[in-house]
Amino acid sequence: MSDQTLSGASSSDMPIRRANWFARLIYRSEAARGFALLSPTLVFMLVALLVPFMILVVMSLWTAVGFDFDTTLTTNNYQQAAERPIYGALLTRSLWISGIATVVTVVVCYPMAYYVAFHVHRNKMLWLVFMTLPFWTSYLLRVFAWKVVLGYEGVINSALMTIGLIETPLEFLLYSKEAVIITLAHAWAAFAILPMYVSLEKIDKSLLEAATDLGDGPVMRFLRITLPLSLPGVISASLLIFIPTTGDYITPALLGGPDGAMIGNLIQKQFGPINNWPMGAALSIILMLVIAVICVVFILLTNFVRRRIS
Amino acid sequence: MSSESYIRRPNRPLQVYAIVFLIVLYVPVLFIPLFSFNDSIYVRFPLEGFTVKWYVELFHREAVWNAFMNSVKVGAVVSVLSTALGIFGAKAITRYRFPGRGPLVGFIMLPLVVPLIIFGVALLVLFSQMGVPLSLYTVTIGHMIVCLPFSIATLLPRFEGFDPSLEEASADLGENAWWTFWRVTLPMVFPGVIASLMLCFTVSFDEFIMAFFLTGTQPTLPMYIWGQLRFPQEFPSVLALSSFIIAASFAIVFVGLWINRGAHVSTIKGD
Amino acid sequence: MTSDAFISIRNVDKFFGKFQAIDDVSIDIGHGEFFSLLGSSGCGKTTLLRMLAGFESPSSGEIYIDGQPMSEVPPHMRPVNMVFQSYAIFPHLDVRDNIAYGLRKQKLPKAKRDEMVDEMLELIKLPGYGDRKANELSGGQRQRIALARALILRPKVLLLDEPLGALDKQLREQMQLELRDLQRTVGITFVFVTHDQEEALTLSDRIAVMSEGRVLQMDSPTGLYERPSSRRVASFIGTMNFFDGTVSGVNGTSVEVAAEGLGTLRLDRRETAVAEGDKVQVAIRPEKLGISDSRPEGEGGRIEGTLENSAYLGERSHHYVRLDGLEKPVAVSAQNKENAIATADRARPIWLSWNEESLVLLAGD
Numbered sequence: 001m002s003d004q005t006l007s008g009a010s011s012s013d014m015p016i017r018r019a020n021w022f023a024r025l026i027y028r029s030e031a032a033r034g035f036a037l038l039s040p041t042l043v044f045m046l047v048a049l050l051v052p053f054m055i056l057v058v059m060s061l062w063t064a065v066g067f068d069f070d071t072t073l074t075t076n077n078y079q080q081a082a083e084r085p086i087y088g089a090l091l092t093r094s095l096w097i098s099g100i101a102t103v104v105t106v107v108v109c110y111p112m113a114y115y116v117a118f119h120v121h122r123n124k125m126l127w128l129v130f131m132t133l134p135f136w137t138s139y140l141l142r143v144f145a146w147k148v149v150l151g152y153e154g155v156i157n158s159a160l161m162t163i164g165l166i167e168t169p170l171e172f173l174l175y176s177k178e179a180v181i182i183t184l185a186h187a188w189a190a191f192a193i194l195p196m197y198v199s200l201e202k203i204d205k206s207l208l209e210a211a212t213d214l215g216d217g218p219v220m221r222f223l224r225i226t227l228p229l230s231l232p233g234v235i236s237a238s239l240l241i242f243i244p245t246t247g248d249y250i251t252p253a254l255l256g257g258p259d260g261a262m263i264g265n266l267i268q269k270q271f272g273p274i275n276n277w278p279m280g281a282a283l284s285i286i287l288m289l290v291i292a293v294i295c296v297v298f299i300l301l302t303n304f305v306r307r308r309i310s
Numbered sequence: 311m312s313s314e315s316y317i318r319r320p321n322r323p324l325q326v327y328a329i330v331f332l333i334v335l336y337v338p339v340l341f342i343p344l345f346s347f348n349d350s351i352y353v354r355f356p357l358e359g360f361t362v363k364w365y366v367e368l369f370h371r372e373a374v375w376n377a378f379m380n381s382v383k384v385g386a387v388v389s390v391l392s393t394a395l396g397i398f399g400a401k402a403i404t405r406y407r408f409p410g411r412g413p414l415v416g417f418i419m420l421p422l423v424v425p426l427i428i429f430g431v432a433l434l435v436l437f438s439q440m441g442v443p444l445s446l447y448t449v450t451i452g453h454m455i456v457c458l459p460f461s462i463a464t465l466l467p468r469f470e471g472f473d474p475s476l477e478e479a480s481a482d483l484g485e486n487a488w489w490t491f492w493r494v495t496l497p498m499v500f501p502g503v504i505a506s507l508m509l510c511f512t513v514s515f516d517e518f519i520m521a522f523f524l525t526g527t528q529p530t531l532p533m534y535i536w537g538q539l540r541f542p543q544e545f546p547s548v549l550a551l552s553s554f555i556i557a558a559s560f561a562i563v564f565v566g567l568w569i570n571r572g573a574h575v576s577t578i579k580g581d
Numbered sequence: 582m583t584s585d586a587f588i589s590i591r592n593v594d595k596f597f598g599k600f601q602a603i604d605d606v607s608i609d610i611g612h613g614e615f616f617s618l619l620g621s622s623g624c625g626k627t628t629l630l631r632m633l634a635g636f637e638s639p640s641s642g643e644i645y646i647d648g649q650p651m652s653e654v655p656p657h658m659r660p661v662n663m664v665f666q667s668y669a670i671f672p673h674l675d676v677r678d679n680i681a682y683g684l685r686k687q688k689l690p691k692a693k694r695d696e697m698v699d700e701m702l703e704l705i706k707l708p709g710y711g712d713r714k715a716n717e718l719s720g721g722q723r724q725r726i727a728l729a730r731a732l733i734l735r736p737k738v739l740l741l742d743e744p745l746g747a748l749d750k751q752l753r754e755q756m757q758l759e760l761r762d763l764q765r766t767v768g769i770t771f772v773f774v775t776h777d778q779e780e781a782l783t784l785s786d787r788i789a790v791m792s793e794g795r796v797l798q799m800d801s802p803t804g805l806y807e808r809p810s811s812r813r814v815a816s817f818i819g820t821m822n823f824f825d826g827t828v829s830g831v832n833g834t835s836v837e838v839a840a841e842g843l844g845t846l847r848l849d850r851r852e853t854a855v856a857e858g859d860k861v862q863v864a865i866r867p868e869k870l871g872i873s874d875s876r877p878e879g880e881g882g883r884i885e886g887t888l889e890n891s892a893y894l895g896e897r898s899h900h901y902v903r904l905d906g907l908e909k910p911v912a913v914s915a916q917n918k919e920n921a922i923a924t925a926d927r928a929r930p931i932w933l934s935w936n937e938e939s940l941v942l943l944a945g946d
Contacts, residue, residue: 023655034406038414041399041458045418048455052432059435108331115328119321125571129564134335136509136567137559138516140532141552144539145338148345148353148549155341158354189335240423247425249519254539264427271431271523281435284428291425478636479669481656483683483734490657493682497673 060281069278077282087266087283091290094262097177097252098245101184105241106234108185109192113233114226116193117200128197135190143251146183150174150255175257183251188244192237199233200226228306235302243291263287339556346549353545364550374551377534381515384446384530388453389510395454396461396506401495403462404469405477422459429455430523437524444526452520457510464509464570468502501569508566512559531555586645587612587770588633588738593642595628595794602628603639604794610772610787615764617773617781620791621817626774627666629791630740633772634663647737662731663740666747668723670715676702676726677711683734701729704763721752728763738770745780757783778818782806790814808851812862812943821864822911823943828859836942838863842907843884848940855944862943867914869939872900874922877934886911888931891924893917898924902931 025032060077063070081087116127134142149155150173157169173179203226211221245251249264256262263283270280349359368374402408403415421429430452437448476498480490496503518532525533535551538544586609595603603625610616618626631637632644635656644651646660662683671679680698689697702708705725710718718726724744731739744760745753761784764771775781781788782802789799797817798810809815812823826840836850840863848863855861877883889910890901897917901910913933915921922931 030406031408034402034408034411037398037402037406038408041395041402041418041462042414044395044454045458048433048451049417049420049429052429052436055436055439056428056432059439111324111327112331115321115324119324125568129567129571130332131335133560133563133567134339136512136563138518138532138552138555140516140518140535141342141556142339144535144548144552145342148341149338151353153352153354155353155355158356162355186335186338243423244425247427249427249522264425267427267431268522271434277435280431284431287425288428473667473669475665475667475669476671478634478656479663479665479671479730480682481636482634482659482661482663483730484657484686485683486655486657489685493685494671 056281057285059278060285062278062281064276064278067275077279078286080279081282081286087286090261090263090266091286093177094246094264094287095290095294097180097260097262098184098242098248101181101188101245102238102242104181104185105188105192106196106237109189109237110196110230110234113193113196113200114230117197117203131193131197132190135188139187140250142187143183143254146179146186147174147254150179150182174255175260177256177260179255180251180260180262183255184241184245184248187251188241192241195236195240196230196233199230203229231302231306235299239295239298243295246291247287342549342556343553346546346553348546351543351546353549364546365554368547368550368554371547373534374531377529377531380446380528381531384450384453385511385515387450388457388514389507391450392454392457392461392510393465393503393506395458396465397499397503399458399462400465400469400499404466405474418462419459421455422463426456426519427523430520433520434523444524446526446528446530448524448526449521449530452524453514453517456517456520457513460513461506461510464506465499465502468499468570472498505566505570508562508569512562512566516555516559585612586610587614587647588772589645590629590633591643591645593629593632593639593644595625595632595637596640602794603632605642606791606794606796607642608789608796608799610770613768613770615761615771615773615784615786617775617785617788618791619775619778619781619788619817621776624791625794626776626791627742628794630663630742630772630774633738634661634740635659660736661738661740662734662736663742664724664727664731664744666742666744668727668744668747670718670723670726670730672715674715675711676707676713676715676718679715679726680711680729680733682730697733701733704732704766705729706759720747721756724748724756728760732763732767736769738772739764741771741773743774743776745775746777753780760784782818790817792817806866808941809864809943810852812864815864815941815943820867820912820914822867822870824863824865824907826861826863828855828857828861831855831857838942842904842911843882846882846937846940848937848942850942853942853944855942859944864941864943865935865939867899867912869935870911870913871934872902872913872915872922873932873934876932881934881936883932883934885930885932887928888922888925889928893924900925900931902933903928904933 058073059069061073061075063072063074063076112131116124116131120127147154151157152169152171152174154174156173157166160166161169207225207229208221211225216224246262247264247267248262249268252260252262252265253268256265267280267283267287270276270283274280344357345353346364347360347362348357349361349363350357399418403411433448433452433455434444436442437444442448476494477490480494481487485493515530516532517530518536521530521533522536529537531551532555535548535555538548538551588608588610590606590608593603593606594601606625606629608616618629620626628637632639633646633651635651635654638652651659671682674682677695677698680701681694684694684697698711699708702711705728707722707725707729710722710726715723724747727744728739741760745756748756757780760771773781773784782805785802787799787801788805790797790805792813798805798814800808805814805818809818809821815821815823824840824843826838826843826846828836829839829845830837831850834850836848836855838846838848838861840846843863846863853861871877872888876885884904886902886904888900889903892899895917898915898921900913900915900922902913903910911933
C-alpha cells in the first residue's frame, strides 16, 4: 500500500472512562442486559396478563350476591359447574366442535402448505402473503361473511332457490354445529398453513431424492419421509387452532344458535345478562385447565407415537 | 438447480387444489362487498341492481365517524406501543442468553393461542376491582396484549436475519447503545418495524372480543357493527361498512407483509 | 504488569457456563507489534480477541491497554478497533458513510471528513469507490473498507478476526502483503487471529499458539518453527518427524539421546530441562533432512533406509523413507535441483543425513 502517513483525526486519543455501577453491571452481565431489554415488555405482560388472571382465580372462589360479591373463599362455583349438566355439556360440545374444526382445517390446509413448499418456485412470497392475508383481517367480519353465505335467505339458499333446485330454504345451514365447524375451519385456515409450511419448507430436498433413490415411490416417500418430518408443523398447527377455537365466542354467537352454542357464550353470559361474575371466572379457569390438560396429553401422545415410529 | 428435477416436477392435481383453496378462502368474504352494492335490504339472490346509496348513507352517519375515529385512535396508539415494546423484546430474545428465556418468551406469546375471551374477562375483572372505568384506554390495553405477540413474531426474523457483528462493529467504532440503535439496528430492522406497525394497527382496528368486554361508552368500529347486527333494516349499511373495513385491512396488511417479505432471508451475509 | 508492554493480558480466565474458553492466559504485546493468535477453531483465540475489543469480559484476570485496566470499559470507549470476520460492512450505508461511521462524535466539518475518507480510500487503493453500496463490493473490497473504517479512527490497537479467511487463495496472498505494509505504514499494534499457520508465519512479529483455551507457546515465527517447545506446537506448525528416545547422558547444554530408528544422537537441549533416563522426543523438519543415493560425507548424522514412496510437487518432492525399527516412514522434503534423486517407482535403499543443530529435543509426552 502507499507510503503516505495518516494525517488523521485531531482527537486521536479516545477518552477512556469508567462507567457507573449500573452501566458496569449491564456491561459485565449478558443476562442483565437481556433482562433489562426485555423488562418493559415483561412488566407490561405481568401487569396486563398475569395479575388479572390471578384476580380471576380469586374471584372464581367468590359468590355473587345480587350486584355484589360475597368474598369468602369457597369452591361452590366449581361444584356447581361439576354438578349442573349444562356446563359439562357445553364444555364437551365446545371441545368436540373445535376438535373437528381442527382436524378439518389441518387436513384441508396440509396439501396447500405442501404445494407452496414444494411446487411453487417463483413468487413464493406472493403465495404466502395471499394465504395468510385473511388471517390478519377482521375475524368478526369473516364470520359475518359466513352468516351472509349460510343465512336463511343467504347466498346458498337464495342461489339454490333461484336456480330452482330447492323450494324452501335449507334450515340446517345456519344455527347448527356444522355451520360453526365450517366457519371455524375457514377462519383459521390461514393461521394453520404457516407452521405446516415452515416445517415442510425446512425438509432437505436431498432426503426426498435419497428416498427415491433407495426405491420409494411417491406415496411411500411421502409417508416415510415428508409426513414424519413435517409432523412438528402439523402438531403446532393443531394446537394453534384447537386452543383458541375452544373458547371462541363470535362464531357460535353469530352462527351457532342454540344447538351450536359453546362455552365461550356461557362465559360471556355470566359477565353479561346473568351477571354472575364469579361463576364466569370459574368457567374461564375450568376452560383454561381443560385446554391445558388436553394439550399436554396431546403433546405426550404425539411424542410417544413419534418415538414408536422412529 | 433445475426446478424441473424429479422431486419438484409439476403436480397438476395439487395445483388445481391450491387454486380452489385460494378461491374458497376469499370468496365468502367477497360476498360482503358484492351485496353492499345491491339495491335491496335483503341479502339474497338474485341481485336487484347496483347502488352506492348504502355507502352514501353511512358517510352521513355521525355515529360511524365517531366509531371510526375511536378505532383509529386506539389502533395508532396500540401499534406504536406494541411495536416499541416488540423491538425491545425481539432484540433481547435474539441477542442475549439469559436464564428463563424460553419460558418467558412462551409467556409473552401466550395470547397468540389462549382464547382471548379469558384475557378479556380477566382484564374486565381487574379494571372493575380497581375501580377503573371502561374506556378507550382499557380497550387499548386489551389490544396491546393481543398485538404484542404479533409484533415480536414479526420482528424476530428481522433481528435473527442480521449479523450481530454489525451492532458490535458500531460499538467498536465508538457508538454507545443508544446511537448504535439509531444508526444500525433500526435501519436494519426497519421493514419489520413498518410491517409490525401496520399489522398491529389492523389487528387492533379489527379486533372484537377484547373490545366487547372492555369498551365503555365509546364504541370501536367492530363494536358499532356488532350493535347494528340486531337490526335487520341496518343489514345493507353494515355490509357497506364491513366492505370498507375489509378493503382497508386487506390493503394495509398486504403492504405490511410485502414490505417485510425478505424477513426470512438474510439480507446481510450474502451478496 | 511489565512496563514496556502495550497490551497486557494478565491471568485471564473465561467461562461460558461450565465451559472454560480461556484458561489462565497471560500475554504481553509490545507497541507497534504485529501479534498473531494462532490455533484451530474453538481454541479460544477469537474469545480472547473479543475480550480485547470488549465484547466479552474476563471471568477473572485483567486486561490492560496502554496501562489502563479494561474490564470495566465498554467496547465503544476502548482505544481499539476491530476488523470483523464477516467484515460487518453496514449494508444500508455506502462506502463513504461506512468509513466515516466512527467520526460522528468528532463533529468535523463535512469537508474535513470527506478529505479524511478520501485519504483512507487512497490508502486502501479504492479511490473513487466512495459512492458504492455495500452489496456492490467484492470480498476483498469489503475487507479493505473494514480496515479503512477502523483505521480512520487512529486506534491504538487494531484487532483482526480472521480477516482473510473468506478470500480465495490468490487474493489472500496479495492481501497478506498489503496488510503487512499497511501495518508498517500506520505503525500501530495489530492483533491478528487466524487458524492458518502459514498466514501467521508470513505476517507476524510474534505468534501465540493456542489450544483448548491455553497458550502453548509464544515466540517469533522462526522461533516457533525452528524451536517448538512441544510436540503439539511442532505438529501444528508445518510437518515434523518425531522419534521417541531416552536421555542417555547430560553434559551442560549438550544431551545424548538414544533415539529409536536414528541411534545415538548428540544435541543441544536449549531450554528443555532433562535428566538422564528421561523419555524424550527428537524432532526434525522434513526439509532439514538430506537425501542421497550414496553415503553422504562430512559432519552430522546419517543413516540408511528404504525409499518407499515419493510425491513429485514440481519445485520439490516429498519422499517417505522407512527406517529399521520405526512404524511410520520418515518424511523428507527435497528441492528438485539438478542433483535431485529420482522418485521411487519401487522400494530402494537410500541415505538420510542431518545437521545436529536441526534436531529439536522435546520433553516426552
